[in-house]
Amino acid sequence: MNALEQQEEEFSTRQGEVLDAVLSLLVEGREALTMSAVARRASCSKETLYKWFGDRDGLLTATVRWQASKVRAGNWDRQKLDASSLEESLRAFWANWLSVIASRTSIALNRVAVSQAGTAKSNLGAIVLANGRFAIGERLKPLLEAGREAGLLDFDDAEEAFRTYFGLVGRDLQIRLLLGDRVELTEAERTREAARATKQFFALHGARASQT
Structure with missing residues (x-):
């Protein structure tokens, strides 16, 4: 932990x-x-x-x-990390993230934060960034770095790698949700979306891919 x-x-x-x-x-x-x-x-x-x-x-x-604490990187052992456990942990993390971000509570929280961002009315926008998006990044980056140490991933900067992965998973989902699109992802769909993004991420940053 x-x-x-x-x-x-x-x-x-x-x-x-x-x-x-x-x-x-x-x-x-x-x-x-x-x-x-x-x-x-x-x-x-x-x-x-x-x-x-x-x-x-x-x-x-x-x-x-x-709310952000509901998104976790799961239990993984840095000393025993292999390709299978790394991919499983990453897929589980992002499937979990998709579940949380599409919930009514997250949508409502983000809508209020966006509506008040850049105003003197509230600091909620900065609070959501610091304790939501940025905190989730700090939660996942140790796993990405462990994957790099194990020779499974190749990247120069963990933050840049996380942002790439974040974009692959989220795509346009959050903006659609905030604008009222009724996107409903089943557990199977969330799992499939997380697996798709993980495959794409490994195509970009997998150690073998970077050597070709």
């Missing part, structure tokens, strides 16, 4: 329920996301919210981390 995942494990069951309440309010979109609204929905006091999360931005940061 890396440092990011360890931080996410620190949320208690009750705190997780509060963060789920925040996500529910975002999905419904019927009232402003205030500390009072969250306290009512989660049946707790505002004092508790301030104690646990600090201010509203702290609560939003925790909420994004909570």
